[in-house]
Amino acid sequence: MLPITSHSRSRQPRRSRRKARLTAPILVLLLALFSIAFIGFQSWAALFQTENSTLALEQTRSGGAGATKGPANDTARTICGPASSSQADSFLRCRAQKDAHMTPASAPHVLCDAGCLVLDPARMQPASFPKHRPHYLTSAGRTYHRYTPGAFASACEWPEVPRNLSAFPRDHLRDIMESFQASPAGLQVDRKEETPALLVTREIEEHANVFHTMTDLLNVYITLRVLRWDVHAPRQIVLLDSHPHGPLDALWPAVAAGGGARYLNGSAEALSPGGQPLVRRVEGLGPGAFELRRAAFVPPGYTSLLFAHLYENASCPFPTPLFKGFRSFVLEPLGLMEHQPSQYQGPLKVVLVSRKPAARKLVRSIAKEVDLLEMLRRMPNVEARLLDLATLTISEQLYLITHTDLLIGMHGAALAWTLLMPEHAGVLELWPQSEGVWRCYEHTSLWSGLLYRRWAAPSPGPSDDVTVVDGPAVRAVVSRMIPQVTRRRFALKKHHGFHQEA
Numbered sequence: 001m002l003p004i005t006s007h008s009r010s011r012q013p014r015r016s017r018r019k020a021r022l023t024a025p026i027l028v029l030l031l032a033l034f035s036i037a038f039i040g041f042q043s044w045a046a047l048f049q050t051e052n053s054t055l056a057l058e059q060t061r062s063g064g065a066g067a068t069k070g071p072a073n074d075t076a077r078t079i080c081g082p083a084s085s086s087q088a089d090s091f092l093r094c095r096a097q098k099d100a101h102m103t104p105a106s107a108p109h110v111l112c113d114a115g116c117l118v119l120d121p122a123r124m125q126p127a128s129f130p131k132h133r134p135h136y137l138t139s140a141g142r143t144y145h146r147y148t149p150g151a152f153a154s155a156c157e158w159p160e161v162p163r164n165l166s167a168f169p170r171d172h173l174r175d176i177m178e179s180f181q182a183s184p185a186g187l188q189v190d191r192k193e194e195t196p197a198l199l200v201t202r203e204i205e206e207h208a209n210v211f212h213t214m215t216d217l218l219n220v221y222i223t224l225r226v227l228r229w230d231v232h233a234p235r236q237i238v239l240l241d242s243h244p245h246g247p248l249d250a251l252w253p254a255v256a257a258g259g260g261a262r263y264l265n266g267s268a269e270a271l272s273p274g275g276q277p278l279v280r281r282v283e284g285l286g287p288g289a290f291e292l293r294r295a296a297f298v299p300p301g302y303t304s305l306l307f308a309h310l311y312e313n314a315s316c317p318f319p320t321p322l323f324k325g326f327r328s329f330v331l332e333p334l335g336l337m338e339h340q341p342s343q344y345q346g347p348l349k350v351v352l353v354s355r356k357p358a359a360r361k362l363v364r365s366i367a368k369e370v371d372l373l374e375m376l377r378r379m380p381n382v383e384a385r386l387l388d389l390a391t392l393t394i395s396e397q398l399y400l401i402t403h404t405d406l407l408i409g410m411h412g413a414a415l416a417w418t419l420l421m422p423e424h425a426g427v428l429e430l431w432p433q434s435e436g437v438w439r440c441y442e443h444t445s446l447w448s449g450l451l452y453r454r455w456a457a458p459s460p461g462p463s464d465d466v467t468v469v470d471g472p473a474v475r476a477v478v479s480r481m482i483p484q485v486t487r488r489r490f491a492l493k494k495h496h497g498f499h500q501e502a
Helices: 006-010 014-048 172-179 210-226 251-256 321-334 369-377 394-401 413-420 440-447 471-495
Strands: 077-082 091-097 109-119 124-127 144-147 152-154 191-193 197-200 236-239 279-281 290-297 348-353 382-387 406-410 426-431 451-456
Touching: 109 172, 109 210, 144 172, 197 210, 210 251, 210 321, 210 413, 236 251, 251 279, 251 321, 321 413, 321 440, 348 369, 348 471, 369 382, 369 471, 394 413, 406 413, 406 471, 413 426, 413 440, 426 440, 426 471, 440 451, 451 471
Parallel strands: 191 290, 197 236, 197 290, 236 279, 348 382, 348 406, 406 426, 426 451
Antiparallel strands: 077 091, 091 109, 109 152, 109 290, 124 144
8 A cells, every 4th residue: 555645634524534544454354364274274383384496495404314404493492312422412302283174183293203213123012093093094904003112213302201192193103202311321233324314103094095195295295394304315214004016106215215206116126325225114124223324204194285175165275385395295206397388388277086996985087987977078178088187007007197288077085186286276176065075175275376166066965876967067266267277378478488379
């Protein structure tokens, strides 16, 4: 608002001056309300400030292990500190946050890292579920682990007695902290490893689900950024579960460990240039206790931001640097961040996601999806395809999603790929009912800067039947989205310096 000079003020009618005096407080109030809503979203994200390339990182290395010093505003609290100057590198510290927008059962939201962390595989026994979260998503194959005292340890002092385990989420992290052995006198180990390690526990069955894998990978990215670890430096992943191998496993060496595209097809042995395994499981850790110079406990997938605002409007429905940075984190090592003129030319590439009927989730399948495809193909400036993503390899899915302008699909895990779509792209989510559906894909689309629209069936159909989509209604939505996506694509083409005519 421009300042009002005394000259202009004297010429204002009295009513206008009164209106101006009333307007200013109202604007201040509106700005305050917006700020409160924004801060609500940031309550968890503030702990994980991820300004991507604009984030000012301290460049001082820590022991040459690929980890940089923590930021000045780090909220970490050391809960197990070195007992003497000779053990200065031994510690356990945690950051805690409670985000009211997330599921209460996942609180508190905690991220911990450790120095000179000792792991003893002999003290990790197969179990059907985490000790402090019994009988939820149990593993018939006993692919979780029960940790006895000393499974995790460091030469540090933990002065709090007894330990306040309620300070950790009622999950595998609480199990780990209960078993953590503080040994000020020092520990005997068979070997020491310099490569920083990220310790991850996935959920059984959900480790093969795109949405839940994205929650884990997002937490990996956030952990790296919070701890100021160099995302381009060597690192390793230690999986503290022994879940069966699944179709998304290749993302762990390729993305989480930063190995790159050569590991996506699974044909190359996942080793770092120095011969260090990029991903290890408990059963592959070898005999004897060993020390990790730097380690971090990646928060459980259920404490991911993707679970925020599940049934409500997002308090920050805008693009965020966090999700822009996450997209780069995933795609850069895979060589999929390069921009080519062909991506911004020709008809819009529209993908209609096909879901094969599943016994428990028939309503998430589209009735007469071929008819819907033909309707899309009759629209101008559109090149439409019907694809079941589950039939494609991970490499094929990643390439497809990064070259798609408009993604249309029923609510389901496949829409989690929207986190990696081009910045100009659009998403049309189809709901089997108008209420009671998670709004996670709406929020992630908005946070990623995508154009998001939704069609919802006016009333839920039988749970044992597929969803009948209103073709004309969907066509009307797509008709409005096409010119919007086209304009967004053209603007991005100019931004990247491709000035050829489409």
